[in-house]
Amino acid sequence: MYWRTLHFLTYFGDSMLLIPTAIVMAGLIGWKNSDRRAVWLWALAFCTAGAVVSLSKIAFMGFGLGSAHLNFTGFSGHTAMSATLWPVMLWLFSGRLSENGRRFAVAVGYLIPVLVGVSRLLLSYHSVSEVVTGLILGFTLSTAFLVSQRRSRLQGFSSLQLCVALLLPLLLLSHGRLATTQQFLQRLSVQIAGIDHPWTRADLLKLRQ
16 A cells, blocks of 8 residues: 555656646646746756656766765656646646635645656665755746746636546546656667667665765
């Protein structure tokens, strides 16, 4: 039960869930928000998170650029991407709530990535430095987006609209299929660097000995 809970929590940061959800959110932001720039600002924030995470992983796996002292091999993608998405998603769906209700919803959006980060640590997928920097990256981007929308008018969702909007994320959560982005980045890193094998955490930690 404990491990199932951790894997369930960590899936809230998986690209298989977050990328389709981010695309759905772009459409909903354009529909429900008075600020017509918001769609592009959201796309910029989410894509920036993905690009920075990917570049940090390619830099390490292809060229060994990391920190043995901090046990850092690149930003935690699950943590960074979830910290970018969930605060914005909970804000988006809080349009019909009171001011305090909206604040609570956004607070939950900030809590979810923290739980994702803790699950990544407990499952031994990442180090503390990778999770913390992932949170900083994602929260910076999501907060910047939310600040940009402080004067926008957000329409609420009816119960039916909310059910339809959440259909795809709920289907993905129930299916639980994992993305293969890490394997793709490993192959890409090897090709870019022209090496036989990607750098690993074990290779990095040897430098500390």
